[in-house]
Amino acid sequence: MKKKFSMEKYSRIFILLLFIIVLTVIRPKSFPTVNNISNVLWSISVVGILVSGSIFVMLLGGIDLSVGSLMGLSAVVTVITIRNYDYSNKGVILGITLALFVGIAAGALHGFLVMTFHVPAFLVTFATQSIYLGISMVLTNNKILSCLEPKLFTSIGLGRIGPFTFPIYFMILIALLSFFILNKTVLGRHIYAVGGNPEASRISGISVKKITLISYITSGLTAAIGGIVLASMTQQGMASTGSGYDTEVITAAVIGGVSLVGGAGTIQGAIVGAMLVGLLNNGMNLMNVPSTNQGLVKGLVIICAVALDIMQKNEKKVHLPFSKKKKAGGNV
Amino acid sequence: MNQEIILEACDINKSFSGVQVLNQVHLDIRKGEVHALMGENGAGKSTLIKIITGAYTKDSGRIFWKGQEVEINSLKDCQGLGMACIYQELSVIPALTVAQNIYLGREPKKGKTGLIDYKKMNRMAQELIDRYEFPLKATDIVDSLGIGLRQLVEILKGLSCNSELLIMDEPTASLSGKEASILFRIIDALRRQEVSIIYISHRLEEVYMLSDRLTILRDGKNAAVLEKEEIIPKDVIQTMIGKVVDESAGSRKTLTRNTNEVVLKVEGLTRKGFFENVNFEVRQGEILGFGGLIGAGRTEVMRCLYGADKYQSGKIWIEGKEYVPTSTRKSIAFGFGFVPEDRRGQGFIPLLSTNRNTALTNYDIIRQTAFSISSKEELEMCKKIIEKIDIRPADPEKQVGLMSGGNQQKVVIGKWLMRELKILIVDEPTAGIDVGAKDEIYHILEELAAKGVIVILVSSDLQELVRVSHRILVMRKGKIVKELAEGTVTQADILEAASGIENQEEVAG
Numbered sequence: 001m002k003k004k005f006s007m008e009k010y011s012r013i014f015i016l017l018l019f020i021i022v023l024t025v026i027r028p029k030s031f032p033t034v035n036n037i038s039n040v041l042w043s044i045s046v047v048g049i050l051v052s053g054s055i056f057v058m059l060l061g062g063i064d065l066s067v068g069s070l071m072g073l074s075a076v077v078t079v080i081t082i083r084n085y086d087y088s089n090k091g092v093i094l095g096i097t098l099a100l101f102v103g104i105a106a107g108a109l110h111g112f113l114v115m116t117f118h119v120p121a122f123l124v125t126f127a128t129q130s131i132y133l134g135i136s137m138v139l140t141n142n143k144i145l146s147c148l149e150p151k152l153f154t155s156i157g158l159g160r161i162g163p164f165t166f167p168i169y170f171m172i173l174i175a176l177l178s179f180f181i182l183n184k185t186v187l188g189r190h191i192y193a194v195g196g197n198p199e200a201s202r203i204s205g206i207s208v209k210k211i212t213l214i215s216y217i218t219s220g221l222t223a224a225i226g227g228i229v230l231a232s233m234t235q236q237g238m239a240s241t242g243s244g245y246d247t248e249v250i251t252a253a254v255i256g257g258v259s260l261v262g263g264a265g266t267i268q269g270a271i272v273g274a275m276l277v278g279l280l281n282n283g284m285n286l287m288n289v290p291s292t293n294q295g296l297v298k299g300l301v302i303i304c305a306v307a308l309d310i311m312q313k314n315e316k317k318v319h320l321p322f323s324k325k326k327k328a329g330g331n332v
Numbered sequence: 333m334n335q336e337i338i339l340e341a342c343d344i345n346k347s348f349s350g351v352q353v354l355n356q357v358h359l360d361i362r363k364g365e366v367h368a369l370m371g372e373n374g375a376g377k378s379t380l381i382k383i384i385t386g387a388y389t390k391d392s393g394r395i396f397w398k399g400q401e402v403e404i405n406s407l408k409d410c411q412g413l414g415m416a417c418i419y420q421e422l423s424v425i426p427a428l429t430v431a432q433n434i435y436l437g438r439e440p441k442k443g444k445t446g447l448i449d450y451k452k453m454n455r456m457a458q459e460l461i462d463r464y465e466f467p468l469k470a471t472d473i474v475d476s477l478g479i480g481l482r483q484l485v486e487i488l489k490g491l492s493c494n495s496e497l498l499i500m501d502e503p504t505a506s507l508s509g510k511e512a513s514i515l516f517r518i519i520d521a522l523r524r525q526e527v528s529i530i531y532i533s534h535r536l537e538e539v540y541m542l543s544d545r546l547t548i549l550r551d552g553k554n555a556a557v558l559e560k561e562e563i564i565p566k567d568v569i570q571t572m573i574g575k576v577v578d579e580s581a582g583s584r585k586t587l588t589r590n591t592n593e594v595v596l597k598v599e600g601l602t603r604k605g606f607f608e609n610v611n612f613e614v615r616q617g618e619i620l621g622f623g624g625l626i627g628a629g630r631t632e633v634m635r636c637l638y639g640a641d642k643y644q645s646g647k648i649w650i651e652g653k654e655y656v657p658t659s660t661r662k663s664i665a666f667g668f669g670f671v672p673e674d675r676r677g678q679g680f681i682p683l684l685s686t687n688r689n690t691a692l693t694n695y696d697i698i699r700q701t702a703f704s705i706s707s708k709e710e711l712e713m714c715k716k717i718i719e720k721i722d723i724r725p726a727d728p729e730k731q732v733g734l735m736s737g738g739n740q741q742k743v744v745i746g747k748w749l750m751r752e753l754k755i756l757i758v759d760e761p762t763a764g765i766d767v768g769a770k771d772e773i774y775h776i777l778e779e780l781a782a783k784g785v786i787v788i789l790v791s792s793d794l795q796e797l798v799r800v801s802h803r804i805l806v807m808r809k810g811k812i813v814k815e816l817a818e819g820t821v822t823q824a825d826i827l828e829a830a831s832g833i834e835n836q837e838e839v840a841g
Contacts, residue, residue: 180704189691200677200680201681202640203672205664263683
C-alpha cells in the first residue's frame with residue numbers, strides 16, 4: 001500500500017502561505033510587521049475561540065446559530081455583575097462564573113431540544129438566538145453599559161505578553177484543548193462516529209444522546225467565553241455585541257473544510273479557515289479596498305472556497321448514505 | 333433461441349489510479365436471453381456494468397448496440413438506447429406513490445398546460461402492475477411498503493420505459509422468498525417477450541435456475557462464457573474463485589443436539605406488532621440459526637435481545653441470572669456482540685478509517701492515560717484484526733466507505749473479535765458478499781463457537797443456515813413455528829416452515 005500525498009489535506013495551508021506571500025510582496029512595508037501580524041491574530045482570536053467549541057456541533061451535522069446572541073448575553077451578564085459589585089475583582093470572578101454558567105445552560109437546552117423532540121438544530125438555535133438577544137435587551141434596557149474597570153477585567157481582552165494580546169493566547173489554548181479532545185480522547189472518537197453515522201454508533205454502544213448533549217454544551221461554553229473576551233476588548237456590555245459572529249464561525253469552519261452534514265473536519269482546519277478570513281480582511285484594508293466593497297469580495301471568496309472543496313470531494317467519489325441516515329445532531 | 337446480438341462490449345479496459353480493473357473484457361448479450369454475470373467481489377462486474385450504463389468512461393474498447401457502435405457517456409444515453417438498470421441500492425423516493433416513482437421525470441401531462449395528469453399516470457402504472465401481477469397498487473405510498481416491495485417498484489420503473497435490456501444487480505439480495513419467486517416469474521415473462529436481462533447475483537442457485545448463458549469474470553478478465561447446458565455448479569464456482577469449495581455440503585446436513593449447559597434463555601419475549609411470546613434457549617458453543625422470511629420478526633427479536641430496541645414483556649436469562657438489556661452499551665460490556673442487518677446504515681461509519689471503526693466498541697479495553705487514548709494500542713488492535721480475518725486492503729487508514737461490501741462486513745465483524753464475547757448475534761452476515769468472503773465469515777463464526785461463544789445467526793440464505801447452524805429455529809409472522817434440532821435437515825424443511833405453505837416456495841433462494 002503506497003501512501004499517497006493528500007493534496008486535500010494540505011491545500012488550505014498552501015492557500016494560507018500563498019496569501020501571506022502575496023501580501024508580503026505587494027505590501028512589504030505594512031504587512032510583514034509584528035504589529036500587523038499581531039493585529040490579524042487578535043482580530044480572529046474570538047472566532048478561533050468560538051469555532052473550537054462550535055466544531056463539536058458541526059461534526060454532528062448540527063449547527064449553532066445562537067452563538068452571536070449568546071455572546072451578547074454572556075457579555076451583558078458579566079458587565080452587569082461587575083457593575084453591581086462596584087467594579088471589584090470579586091465582581092469579575094462572579095460575573096465570569098455566571099456568564100460561563102449561562103453558556104453551559106444554553107448549550108444544554110439546545111442539546112436537550114434537539115435530542116428529545118428531534119427539532120432540527122437550525123430551528124432550535126434560530127429561536128434561542130432571538131430569545132437570548134431579547135433577554136440581553138431587557139437586562140440592559142437596550143443601552144450600552146460601559147465597564148472600564150477593574151484591571152482584572154480589562155486585561156482579559158487588552159493585556160499582552162510580548163507582542164501578542166491575551167485573547168490570542170486564549171485562542172491557542174482553547175483550540176489546543178479542542179484538538180486534544182477531538183483527537184486523543186474517547187469523546188472525540190465518539191463525536192466523529194456519531195456525526196458519521198448515528199445509528200451505527202448506537203449499535204456500537206455509544207450513547208448518542210450524551211454525545212449530542214456534550215457537544216452543544218461545549219458550543220455554548222465557548223460562546224460564553226467569546227462573549228467575556230469581547231466584552232473586555234470593547235470594555236462594554238451590549239446586547240448586540242456578538243452579532244455577526246455566528247456566521248463568522250460557520251464561514252471559518254466551512255472554509256477550513258468542516259462538513260456541514262457532519263462526520264468530517266478538523267479544528268486545525270477551522271483555525272486555518274479563520275486565519276484565511278482574517279488575512280483577507282487585513283489584505284483588503286492594507287490595499288485600501290473600501291469597506292463598502294469588502295463584504296462583496298468576502299462572499300465571492302467563500303463561494304469559491306466551498307465550490308473548490310466540493311469539487312475535490314466529488315472527485316473522490318465517496319458514496320455516502322445521506323438519504324438513509326437519520327441525523328442525531330439535526331440537519332442543517 | 334434467438335441468436336441476434338443486442339449488446340456487445342469488446343475488449344473493454346479500465347484502470348483506476350494505475351490498477352487495471354478490467355482487462356480486455358468481452359460481453360455479448362443476445363436478444364431475449366437472461367445472461368448471468370458472475371465473479372467475486374472485485375472481479376470487475378460492477379465496473380463493467382458502470383461502463384455499459386455510462387457511469388464510468390472506459391479507457392479503451394468498443395460497445396455495439398444492435399450492431400451499431402455507440403458511445404455511452406451518461407445514464408441518459410443508456411436509457412435512450414433502451415437499457416434500464418435496476419440498482420442494488422434502492423433509488424426510489426419513499427414520500428411518493430408507486431406511480432409517481434415509476435414515471436418520475438417523465439410524467440404524462442394534461443394537454444399543453446404542463447400539469448401532471450395523475451389519472452392517466454395511475455392508470456398506466458396500474459396496467460403495468462397488473463400485466464406482471466405485482467402485489468402492489470399504483471397509489472401505494474412507497475414509504476408504507478417493505479424493503480422487498482420497494483425493489484419491485486424499481487423494477488417496474490425499468491419495465492415502464494419499454495426497455496429491451498434490463499440490468500439487475502443483486503435483485504434478490506433484499507427480497508423474501510415469496511417476493512423473489514414473483515421476480516422470477518417476471519423474469520420468465522420478460523424473456524418470452526424478448527427482453528434481454530443481465531443478471532448479477534451471488535446466489536448461485538438462482539443463476540443456474542434462471543440464466544440462458546453465463547459470463548464469469550475473474551480478476552478483471554473473462555474467465556469463461558458458458559451456454560446453459562455447460563453450466564455445472566461446481567465448475568462455475570471453481571472458475572470464479574479458482575479454488576475448490578464443497579458446495580454440496582450446504583444443501584443438507586445431519587444435526588445432533590448440543591448437550592452443554594444452557595447459557596442464554598429467552599422466555600415469552602414480546603414486542604407488540606413485531607413478535608410475540610418468543611421462547612428459546614441456547615447452549616454454550618452453539619450456533620443457533622434463525623430462518624424465516626423477511627418481516628418474520630427475527631431482526632426485531634435480536635435487536636430487543638441486544639438492547640437496541642425496547643420490548644414490552646418477557647424475560648431474558650443469561651447464565652442463570654436475569655438480564656435486562658437497557659442499552660447497547662450495557663450489553664456490550666456484558667459480553668454481547670452484534671452485527672446488524674443493514675450494514676451501510678447501522679454497521680459502520682463510512683467516512684472513518686478501518687482503524688477508527690474497529691476501535692469503536694473497544695475503548696473500554698484500549699489503554700488510556702490521563703483521558704488520552706493510546707493511539708499505538710488502537711492501531712495494534714486494528715492490525716491484529718486485519719490480519720486475523722484478512723481485511724483488504726490491509727491498510728488501517730483506509731476509509732471503510734470506499735471498501736468492497738465483503739471487506740466492509742469484515743470490519744463490522746472485526747470490531748467484536750478482540751473482546752471477551754459471550755454471545756454474538758449476526759444478522760444476514762453475508763448478504764451481497766462473494767463466495768470467498770462468505771466462507772471466511774463462516775470460519776470466523778465456527779471458530780468463535782468452538783471457543784464456547786454462543787452465535788445466533790439470522791439468515792435468509794437457506795444454504796448458509798443449513799451449512800453453519802447447529803440447530804435452526806424458524807419464525808413466521810412474529811412467532812417461532814419450528815425447531816430443527818436433530819436428524820437430517822434440508823433447505824426445503826426451513827422453507828416449508830417459513831412460508832407456511834408446503835412445496836410452493838421451492839424456487840426461493
